Amino acid sequence: MFVKVCGITDFCQIDWAVELGFSAIGVVLYPKSKRYVTSDFAKKLSSYAKGKILTVCVSLTYDDMKDCANFFDYVQIYEYRKVKGLIYASSAEPAHRDYEYFMFDASMGKGIFDEDIPDWIYNYREKLIFSGGLDENNVRSVIERIKPFGVDVSSSVEESPGIKSYDKMKRFIEACKNAMTEK
Numbered sequence: 001m002f003v004k005v006c007g008i009t010d011f012c013q014i015d016w017a018v019e020l021g022f023s024a025i026g027v028v029l030y031p032k033s034k035r036y037v038t039s040d041f042a043k044k045l046s047s048y049a050k051g052k053i054l055t056v057c058v059s060l061t062y063d064d065m066k067d068c069a070n071f072f073d074y075v076q077i078y079e080y081r082k083v084k085g086l087i088y089a090s091s092a093e094p095a096h097r098d099y100e101y102f103m104f105d106a107s108m109g110k111g112i113f114d115e116d117i118p119d120w121i122y123n124y125r126e127k128l129i130f131s132g133g134l135d136e137n138n139v140r141s142v143i144e145r146i147k148p149f150g151v152d153v154s155s156s157v158e159e160s161p162g163i164k165s166y167d168k169m170k171r172f173i174e175a176c177k178n179a180m181t182e183k
């Protein structure tokens, strides 16, 4: 299963993600985020990660990231744009199908899990990355119930705003792996 850890702000967090078996790291270019990194630093993180793990640059709009988008494997944005490697993120049903993946996300890094999961989401399973308030305790039921292509996490694997925790990342990925193997 595809598991992305978002809001990576340092090289050692990339090493942890690789060692623990995450599929992708996200780097946030939204200036108001507590996980914001500059475009120059985002490029350094991406070139450090290249070949070790998939890389995603994340912001609300493509304009926030356009000068470093080409350094990443995917771009995750909350608007629809015809761009290479699009992960289209929204909490509403997408009007287009022209994306690599659709991320269901109403949280935008706030750690909010909404129990009220819409029925239309099941139509998008094959390319669905489920996100928003996931943690080591609730991810299993999401995987079992929705059977998404992938999941994404940020807040619950942090020890303080913007700083990831190795132990929490480990417990989260283990919960994902257990959900996939212990059926």
Ligand SMILES: O=C(O)c1ccccc1NCC(=O)[C@H](O)[C@H](O)COP(=O)(O)O
Pocket: 005, 006, 007, 026, 028, 030, 033, 034, 035, 058, 059, 060, 105, 107, 108, 109, 110, 111, 112, 131, 132, 133, 134, 152, 153, 154, 155, 156
């Ligand atoms: O992480 C942010 O600060 C952020 C800011 C603006 C847009 C998107 C952002 N994050 C996107 C992600 O992929 C998060 O991992 C996703 O929203 C889930 O976050 P969380 O609920 O904290 O696990």
